[in-house]
Amino acid sequence: MSGLTRRALLGTAVRGTVLATMGGGAAFLVQKAHGQVVWQVDAARCINSRLGEAGVEACNLCTTECVVALSAVRAVNEYSKCGRCNICPAYFNITSAVDDLGLPSEKLCPRDAIERKPIGKVDPEDPANNFYEYIIDEVKCDGCGKCAIKCKEPLGLGSIVLKVRYDKCVNCNRCAISEKCPKDALQQLPVGQALR
Numbered sequence: 413m414s415g416l417t418r419r420a421l422l423g424t425a426v427r428g429t430v431l432a433t434m435g436g437g438a439a440f441l442v443q444k445a446h447g448q449v450v451w452q453v454d455a456a457r458c459i460n461s462r463l464g465e466a467g468v469e470a471c472n473l474c475t476t477e478c479v480v481a482l483s484a485v486r487a488v489n490e491y492s493k494c495g496r497c498n499i500c501p502a503y504f505n506i507t508s509a510v511d512d513l514g515l516p517s518e519k520l521c522p523r524d525a526i527e528r529k530p531i532g533k534v535d536p537e538d539p540a541n542n543f544y545e546y547i548i549d550e551v552k553c554d555g556c557g558k559c560a561i562k563c564k565e566p567l568g569l570g571s572i573v574l575k576v577r578y579d580k581c582v583n584c585n586r587c588a589i590s591e592k593c594p595k596d597a598l599q600q601l602p603v604g605q606a607l608r
């Protein structure tokens with residue numbers, strides 16, 4: 413069954429469950445409707461976000477399992493941790509051939525969802541001392557995690573993590589991602605704790 417078809421079925425099932433439980437589960441649904449509890453990714457557990465989890469393939473279950481089209485999960489750059497690297501391993505495919513400027517010739521993101529903007533004046537004679545801002549376009553990003561898993565030691569700092577975006581999430585009773593997550597990294601928390 414294709415991902416799209418599965419999503420459509422799951423989406424219908426979610427809506428059906430919501431309607432079917434409007435009786436006995438009404439109090440819980442009202443609580444959800446008011447945003448009292450939300451699902452979030454625990455970065456300390458997620459394969460893609462967790463520091464120390466290196467040398468493995470990115471887990472794409474947040475993309476393929478979410479009932480929302482394109483997923484409710486996005487990569488987020490926590491700028492306070494970002495090294496503004498000249499050659500960012502989350503932006504470039506660092507195994508690709510080097511171009512005329514001495515940079516990897518290919519980007520990593522399959523959806524071209526990361527923008528690289530120079531900070532200040534670029535000195536072509538001193539590339540190691542040029543710094544860049546990496547901005548994730550959340551319209552394009554589907555939370556595949558490829559960038560997050562590359563922004564780790566030894567080259568990255570763990571600045572990019574996956575997060576559930578609450579404006580996209582429909583707050584399923586049982587998050588479909590949590591059912592499949594190999595690290596039990598999807599947690600439902602009171603909104604005050606989740607957004608701290």
Ligand code: SF4
Nearest residue numbers: 458459471473474593
């Ligand atoms: S399913 Fe779990 S381990 Fe995989 S990307 Fe999502 S939170 Fe991370």
Ligand code: SF4
Nearest residue numbers: 487521553556557559
């Ligand atoms: S999570 Fe995937 S789609 Fe989103 S910016 Fe990173 S590599 Fe691109």
Ligand code: SF4
Nearest residue numbers: 478581582584587588
């Ligand atoms: S609660 Fe539902 S919509 Fe939200 S992230 Fe999980 S599966 Fe996606």
